[in-house]
Amino acid sequence: MPLLTNGRIRHSVVFALAHPDGSDAEAAFLDAVARLEAIPGVEAFELMREVSPKNDYRFGLTMEFADPATYSAYNEHPDHVAFVAERWDAEVSDFLEVDTTAL
């Protein structure tokens, strides 16, 4: 992973879904998440399974942006706005966002 220097920011989200584990609805949602990688400015994108017994999340997502302006552009991109409004809010039962930069 590139080090978080010069304003670089890592945006991570852990989440659980309203859909049953292994369901087609879960798979369809994860496919939709994976498509976020195509939004301009997204780097180092990974969609992962969350396995710690110390929390109730099921999936993790991480991506990086060169700087806060690129991150803002991602947040405001029509594809991201639509995804959040049309899918995230309805299909995610719990989540946490974490943004990290160089110490």
Next chain:
Amino acid sequence: MPLLTNGRIRHSVVFALAHPDGSDAEAAFLDAVARLEAIPGVEAFELMREVSPKNDYRFGLTMEFADPATYSAYNEHPDHVAFVAERWDAEVSDFLEVDTTAL
């Protein structure tokens, strides 16, 4: 960041400290966290600042292990056990652990 294939696991922690922001005690704790990187099996270690307004954590830590057995060895290593017992429990006010693997 290496992809999480073949049993590889990423261990991440977000946390806040009982110490005031920018204090010497905070700096000393972060130095102690940084020394965990020397424990055998730790890869891709990063200690970061957490900046999202959507949570109250202040710092983030991430590391990777080649497989669950290496992660267990880290957890059981005397330096890690001592760090948790002697420092983490006393100086961390809130934290969340997240472990991720390939989807």
